[in-house]
Amino acid sequence: MMLALLAEAALRSAALIGMAWLALRLLRVTNPFTQMAVWDGVLATSFAMPLLMQLAPADRLTVPLDGIRFWLQPATQLVARAEPAAQATLAAASPPTLDIGWSDLGLGLYLLVTGTLLLRLALGTLAGLRLRARAQRLRHGWTQPHDIRVSKDITVPLTIAGTILLPPDFTGWSAATRKAVLAHEASHIERHDYYMLLLSTLHRALFWFSPAAWWLDNRLALLAEANSDTAALEQMEDHLTYAEILVAMAVKARRLPAGLAMARPATVTARVERILQGGALPLRMNARRWALVLALLAPASVISAGATGTDKVDPAVAARMAEQAKPRTAIALAPEAMDKFTGYYETPLMANRPLKVYREGDHLLAHVIGQPAMAFYPESPTSFFSRDMPVQGSFQVNGQGVVGGVVLHQNGHDLPAARIEDARGKALEQALAERVKSNKPLPGSEAALRAHIAQIKAGKIDRDSLVADKADAVISLLPKIQAEMLPLGDLQSVQFKRVDEGGMDVYRATYAHGVRDWWVLVTPNGKLDSMWFGPAS
Structure with a gap:
């Protein structure tokens, strides 16, 4: 029971991470402060996921009327649109239930x-706190109001809890370097990055079997440094000087205990590239941006927590989702060997929105x-996988080498998509x-929207106003x-x-209170x- 709860919580958290990633990408959100706020919220929700699962209703929550945005389709709706034969194949392929011995082993x-x-x-946290305790406190005018100490055990600046640790050679720094370092490290303290990353590492330890947990931990660490880089750049006359400071410190960096080092080699390359791109510094969070982040996270959290009840999870679907989420390795495949897969494939959702494949x-x-x-990317001569989401595609090739379709593996299901003529795909x-x-x-479309809003207010959806195969899902969500x-x-x-x-009509609806x-x-x-x-954008 414990493993089932943890596995489902991890899957739901991965779904939430996927929704947040897609939303940030589709909305082209590049501001690292906004991204950090979103991922902090995702981390908090992921920690609370087991509790949210118990509070959420146990019915299946299918986001209705989403036929175009194929990658966001819930599995329940996708399978409902699949051919009966394909569903029978899925049922026949369901793996056997594990016995108690395997459960104990797991x-x-x-x-x-x-x-x-x-x-x-x-141990890492304890080592960091002991390092902090051994360090000698500095009392100068430029150290105020921060707790700044010098430690002979480090080679680069480091933040542990609310303390900034400096290496012994800080006395040889220029005034510009010292100013940038203090601004960078003070920014970590101001945003409580040390504690947030401790929580992220704890989340990774509890859900170590989920690739999404490791990805989230790395993402938060990178954004924490990017935001502190912004604080430092605000104190610098030019970006190049700060980039040189980072590179110089990265050369001296070595393995450190739990803490926030200014120049961890793993993050320096990406940070320097971003800094050298120049441009205006990103805007910091304000009340309006926090409200937007909360408005985006709230529905995604509800959907991910209430998508399926614990007692209704199909073990076969859960097993396939776990399989689809496993890390995959690309193989070397001649580019010309991929050309036969390019073209258009009819999706299980909408005939006039085909899947386009090109090299x-x-x-x-x-x-x-x-x-x-x-x-x-290819993992076999006919199977490909995405590095961005747990989605794979297996192309169907007959004995003559003709590609007749592709089976998409997503959300624990296998979705057949037949190949269509290029002329038809291009015309669509x-x-x-x-x-x-x-x-x-x-x-x-406007009349349909107004009628639908009126039906929501009245508490009764007119079934005849909806496409037949989506009416039940919409009514259940009222x-x-x-x-x-x-x-x-x-x-x-x-x-x-x-x-x-995607061809959708976008309307702005103004209400009395929003x-x-x-x-x-x-x-x-x-x-x-x-x-x-x-939310209105």
């Missing part, structure tokens, strides 16, 4: 690895038309491009949608904004095919 392995990682964390150098790029592309892609270029709403929308009050106005890259953006897609007969809402 629990023992988990406790052994977790105990080792926790011991390592404790770029030594790997493939794939995306549902209207969406950003993801890189896929051109039609979408023309629709986006025209920037005109589809006939009936209480959750009402919880978000009713506090906004009465609808005041609806204004068309644009057609987005504003939301809605994405709408209607069929030629005026029925809602896809729709979702989010």
Whole structure:
């Protein structure tokens, strides 16, 4: 039971990390302060995930009306659209249930690895605190108001808890170097980075079997340094001087106990490249940006925590999700051997939004038309994987070497996508491009949106206003949608904004107590095919 709870919590946390990563990428959020705020929130939610799972309803939460954004589709909706034969194949392939002996072995392995990682964390933290205690406190005018000490055991500046440690050779630093170092390290203290990264390392130790936990820990460490670099650059006359300081200190860096070193070699290259790009320094967080971060994280946290009840998780699906999340290694494959896979494939969701596959150098790029592309690398002559998300694709090749389709492995399911003629795929892609270029709403989309908002307020969704195979999912979500929308009050106005890259009509809905953006897609007969809402951007 304990392992099942931890495994599900890890999967849900990985889903939350994936949603946050996609949201930041789609919204083109590059500000490291905003990114850090998002990932701090994700870390806190991941820690609370086992509790949130118990508080969340046990029904399946399927995000409705999302037929275009294929990579964000929940598994329950995707499988509902798959061919019956494909579903039968999935059921037949379900692995057998493990017996109690394997469960005991798994629990023992988990406790052994977790105990080792926790011991390592404790010893590293203790070593850092002892290093801090042995260091000699400096009392000069320039040290105020910080606790700054010098330690003969380090070679680069280091922050432990609320203390800044300097190496003995700090006396030979220039005034500019000392100013930059103090600004960098003080920034860590101001944002409590030491404690946040301790929590991140603890999270990694508890969920060591999840690649997402390791990725999140590395990401937080890199962003913590990037934000402190900004604080230092605000004190410098030019970026090049600070980059030179970082490189010089990285040369002297060596293995350190738990703490925040200014120039860890693992992070210096990426940081120097960012610094040398120049440009305006990123803006710091304010009340408005914090509100936006909370508005983005809240629904994602609810979705990830309540997506499926613990008692309804299909063991076969969970096993396949774990398999899909495993690290993979790319093999060398001649570029010309990949060319036969390029083309268009009909997705299980929408016939007019095919999957486009094309080659770029030594790997493939794939995306549902209207969406950003993801890189896929070969792990066998016919199977490819993404390094960005736990998604793989297995191309179906007959005895004559003809590619007839691809099976997408995602969210614990296998989704067949048949190959279509290039002419048809290009025509659909051109039609979408023309629709986006025209920037005109589809006939009936505003009326459908207004009617849907009125139905949400009334507490009764008209089944006939929705595409038939999505009506049940939408109606089941009404209480959750009402919880978000009713506090906004009465609808005041609806204004068309644009057609987005995926062909969705985007509207700005103004309520008595707030504003939301809605994405709408209607069929030629005026029925809602896809729709979702989010904070006004």
